[in-house]
Amino acid sequence: MHGRTLRRLSLRGFALFYLLAVLVGPVAIISWRTFDNGIGHVWSTLTDPATVHAFVLTLEITAIAVPINTVFGIAVGLAIVRRDFPLKGLLNAFIDLPLALSPVVVGLSLFLLYGRGGWLGDWFMRHGIQILFALPAMVLATIFVSLPFVAREVIPTLREIGDEQEQAAHTLGATGWQTFRRITLPAIRWAVIYGVVLTTARCLGEYGAVAIVSGRIEGQTMTATLTVEDHYDNFDLPGAYSISIVLALMAILVLIAMIFLRPEEATA
Amino acid sequence: MLPIAAVVWESRANGAAGFWSVVSDSQAVSALELSLVCALIVAGINAATGTIIAWVLVRDDFRGKSLVNAIIDLPFALPTIVAGLTLIALYGPRSPVGIDVTDTRTAIVLALLFVTLPFVVRTVQPVLLELDTEMEEAARSLGAGEGTVFRRIVLPNILPGILSGVALAFARAVGEIGALILISGNLPFKTQVASVFIFLHIQSGDTAGASAIAVVLLAISFAVLLVIGAIRYFATRHEHAR
Amino acid sequence: MSIEIRNVGKRFGDFVALDDVTLEVETGSLTALLGPSGSGKSTLLRIVAGLERPDAGSVALDGEDVTARAPQARGIGFVFQHYAAFKHMTVRKNVAFGLEIRRRPKAEVAERVDELLHLVQLHGLADRYPAQLSGGQRQRMALARALAVEPSVLLLDEPFGALDARVRKELRVWLRRLHDEQDVTTVIVTHDQEEAMDVADRIALIHEGRIQQIGEPRELYDAPANDFVMTFFGPVVRTEGGLVRPHDLELSLDERPGASEAMVARVVHLGFEVRVDLLDGNGRAFSTQLTRDEEAELELERGQIVFVSPRNGSVGTPGLGVGEELVQ
Numbered sequence: 001m002h003g004r005t006l007r008r009l010s011l012r013g014f015a016l017f018y019l020l021a022v023l024v025g026p027v028a029i030i031s032w033r034t035f036d037n038g039i040g041h042v043w044s045t046l047t048d049p050a051t052v053h054a055f056v057l058t059l060e061i062t063a064i065a066v067p068i069n070t071v072f073g074i075a076v077g078l079a080i081v082r083r084d085f086p087l088k089g090l091l092n093a094f095i096d097l098p099l100a101l102s103p104v105v106v107g108l109s110l111f112l113l114y115g116r117g118g119w120l121g122d123w124f125m126r127h128g129i130q131i132l133f134a135l136p137a138m139v140l141a142t143i144f145v146s147l148p149f150v151a152r153e154v155i156p157t158l159r160e161i162g163d164e165q166e167q168a169a170h171t172l173g174a175t176g177w178q179t180f181r182r183i184t185l186p187a188i189r190w191a192v193i194y195g196v197v198l199t200t201a202r203c204l205g206e207y208g209a210v211a212i213v214s215g216r217i218e219g220q221t222m223t224a225t226l227t228v229e230d231h232y233d234n235f236d237l238p239g240a241y242s243i244s245i246v247l248a249l250m251a252i253l254v255l256i257a258m259i260f261l262r263p264e265e266a267t268a
Numbered sequence: 269m270l271p272i273a274a275v276v277w278e279s280r281a282n283g284a285a286g287f288w289s290v291v292s293d294s295q296a297v298s299a300l301e302l303s304l305v306c307a308l309i310v311a312g313i314n315a316a317t318g319t320i321i322a323w324v325l326v327r328d329d330f331r332g333k334s335l336v337n338a339i340i341d342l343p344f345a346l347p348t349i350v351a352g353l354t355l356i357a358l359y360g361p362r363s364p365v366g367i368d369v370t371d372t373r374t375a376i377v378l379a380l381l382f383v384t385l386p387f388v389v390r391t392v393q394p395v396l397l398e399l400d401t402e403m404e405e406a407a408r409s410l411g412a413g414e415g416t417v418f419r420r421i422v423l424p425n426i427l428p429g430i431l432s433g434v435a436l437a438f439a440r441a442v443g444e445i446g447a448l449i450l451i452s453g454n455l456p457f458k459t460q461v462a463s464v465f466i467f468l469h470i471q472s473g474d475t476a477g478a479s480a481i482a483v484v485l486l487a488i489s490f491a492v493l494l495v496i497g498a499i500r501y502f503a504t505r506h507e508h509a510r
Numbered sequence: 511m512s513i514e515i516r517n518v519g520k521r522f523g524d525f526v527a528l529d530d531v532t533l534e535v536e537t538g539s540l541t542a543l544l545g546p547s548g549s550g551k552s553t554l555l556r557i558v559a560g561l562e563r564p565d566a567g568s569v570a571l572d573g574e575d576v577t578a579r580a581p582q583a584r585g586i587g588f589v590f591q592h593y594a595a596f597k598h599m600t601v602r603k604n605v606a607f608g609l610e611i612r613r614r615p616k617a618e619v620a621e622r623v624d625e626l627l628h629l630v631q632l633h634g635l636a637d638r639y640p641a642q643l644s645g646g647q648r649q650r651m652a653l654a655r656a657l658a659v660e661p662s663v664l665l666l667d668e669p670f671g672a673l674d675a676r677v678r679k680e681l682r683v684w685l686r687r688l689h690d691e692q693d694v695t696t697v698i699v700t701h702d703q704e705e706a707m708d709v710a711d712r713i714a715l716i717h718e719g720r721i722q723q724i725g726e727p728r729e730l731y732d733a734p735a736n737d738f739v740m741t742f743f744g745p746v747v748r749t750e751g752g753l754v755r756p757h758d759l760e761l762s763l764d765e766r767p768g769a770s771e772a773m774v775a776r777v778v779h780l781g782f783e784v785r786v787d788l789l790d791g792n793g794r795a796f797s798t799q800l801t802r803d804e805e806a807e808l809e810l811e812r813g814q815i816v817f818v819s820p821r822n823g824s825v826g827t828p829g830l831g832v833g834e835e836l837v838q
Contacts, residue, residue: 102489105443109482201345241357248350259334409588411608
């Protein structure tokens with residue numbers, strides 16, 4: 001028994017030390033470093049029109065990408081769990097691709113597709129629609145990298161609740177849409193919201209894919225994460241920290257939302 | 269799916285010979301090698317630390333445990349570029365603990381450990397939580413020591429969870445850019461990983477070269493998805509019957 | 511191997527699971543720890559196995575104090591309610607586990623496992639995984655696994671609790687036979703008094719962390735130490751003088767001294783026995799049990815007035831006046 005206690009304590013100690021060194025330490029130190037050069041510099045960085053524009057753009061992209069991915073995620077989840085169609089297994093596997101794929105590769109593929117000489121790029125260019133180095137490409141890139149989160153949360157929940165309730169609703173005369181609105185959606189609502197939170201976090205924080213397709217046009221296509229890099233490259237470390245701290249605060253809000261929404265089984 | 273096809277198409281632009289000349293170009297090879305080696309190291313470390321953290325979160329009990337449990341998800345919520353910057357703040361040139369890893373391979377491993385931390389923890393935790401502790405008690409009543417109980421009872425049951433977590437962490441580590449771009453220094457042949465290599469080649473207009481390396485990363489991603497699928501299949505094999 | 515439990519106490523937070531429990535189990539006997547759920551009986555069994563540590567008291571096996579000894583070193587076999595099957599191993603591997611970790615020669619392990627699989631009639635399913643077995647088969651596998659290491663004490667925690675009634679009865683008979691054939695001291699935890707009476711030589715009835723009575727099954731039924739013991743072995747009727755079992759109530763059509771009046775509400779034929787639902791003078795319901803012949807003689811009808819009195823020599827406190835309330 002004594003040996004077991006000792007082992008438990010040493011494992012706990014190791015786990016906590018590792019988390020401190022890799023995760024908590026760095027995040028904690030940045031809040032202190034940010035104010036090295038005084039609050040004035042933080043304030044001037046954050047109120048700089050370029051910074052404000054970057055945050056607004058980031059929120060715009062998020063506001064477009066999240067609803068699209070939510071609808072897509074629910075639709076794909078329903079299709080995979082409730083319907084049978086050819087190549088369903090393939091779709092199920094491909095849903096996870098954005099999780100396993102480098103955002104740089106995502107960015108590159110959009111760059112090639114919509115760029116000059118790309119399969120779709122030339123067509124859009126002839127019609128005077130700017131995709132690359134503009135909002136559409138950045139939204140597409142963000143949608144791609146945050147695609148699986150809602151579907152991944154919805155699928156297990158749909159499996160768990162089964163389709164008996166839906167069948168009961170059908171026998172009571174409910175149409176497909178009514179059944180979805182009044183039976184299915186309420187049952188999966190927490191999974192959807194949790195998926196939305198994860199999607200939002202990813203949209204706000206995306207760097208690699210957006211960096212490639214945005215073209216980094218000052219005051220036009222700079223997102224918050226790109227601005228962080230910009231300040232760092234211009235040796236304005238406190239400026240980079242200032243924007244980071246705002247992003248980190250957003251992340252902590254997301255984290256708090258996750259704690260309250262986390263599916264039961266994941267909480268210890 | 270179309271964008272993916274475009275990359276594969278573009279990678280052929282210079283013909284098969286062109287593809288090989290890029291992929292076997294020494295700078296590209298060293299970037300790919302670095303990405304893979306670092307990802308393997310990180311996956312290996314995660315297998316151990318992730319399992320330990322999951323074990324502590326499920327089986328141990330102490331004040332503030334739920335807070336620790338919540339913090340695990342921080343890398344999922346925090347923008348990766350911010351993650352890189354926080355590491356610079358603690359382990360950079362003005363490190364308060366006197367450790368400066370910027371522009372080294374250690375920095376790459378460290379940054380990747382940060383962003384991949386939740387994967388193994390979050391795949392092992394639910395399995396461990398569901399694991400019937402009676403199995404372990406049964407093994408003990410049959411005379412098994414603690415080491416045997418872990419090796420023969422606990423490990424075989426959580427191994428699929430560990431492996432899928434490790435596979436996801438590996439995939440993530442191979443493709444990561446945000447957390448690395450600031451801290452790694454991107455020195456060719458030394459600290460330039462594959463994703464940064466692609467990034468820089470796009471910016472210099474060499475999309476064919478970038479695509480060639482991208483196709484290699486794409487292949488790795490597909491392989492990882494395949495492996496995860498296989499793990500899922502084998503893990504549930506005994507439970508399908510009947 | 512004998513088991514001596516002395517003054518054992520165990521709390522979980524504010525909940526007292528066991529309160530000063532003392533119990534001796536003789537070598538080679540089959541003892542049932544009987545009680546309602548939450549009575550502490552499983553905790554007691556787990557303390558004997560070393561899976562829980564008592565807060566107070568001691569456990570000795572054959573006179574040797576093992577209170578501080580790990581479960582690995584106690585030489586016991588333990589069977590869990592939910593089987594605790596190693597689900598990643600085949601039936602054969604499950605049974606072989608204890609022998610393999612003792613590093614017995616392969617041939618010996620194979621031989622012993624085959625022998626046990628025959629004993630529990632699972633030899634045809636040796637290469638299946640637990641998920642491919644029925645509940646009864648899984649529990650037989652768990653038994654074989656526990657017996658493989660030839661424990662001198664076999665502990666079973668509600669082993670048949672998760673099985674359906676028919677399988678449960680089958681396994682009960684089979685466990686008794688197994689116990690008689692193997693040289694082992696067996697302790698079984700159950701909440702089913704019929705199971706305990708069927709299978710055990712001795713019963714320890716536990717309630718609220720305390721042993722209420724220890725004895726042979728008949729003793730507990732015929733000479734209950736208190737009201738709880740009496741009520742635990744089937745329905746009772748509370749009379750003014752104490753508790754009486756329904757079949758110990760006599761009905762007659764004539765008024766007699768000490769008998770109280772009741773009205774027949776319903777006559778239910780249950781094969782050999784007949785249950786008569788009655789209402790007492792205050793309108794409260796209770797039941798009696800009669801044989802078919804007794805009922806035929808009385809020719810009871812609904813609405814009829816009868817006179818109820820305890821039989822001579824009935825168990826419980828013989829009391830006068832019936833029908834205070836019905837206790838199930």
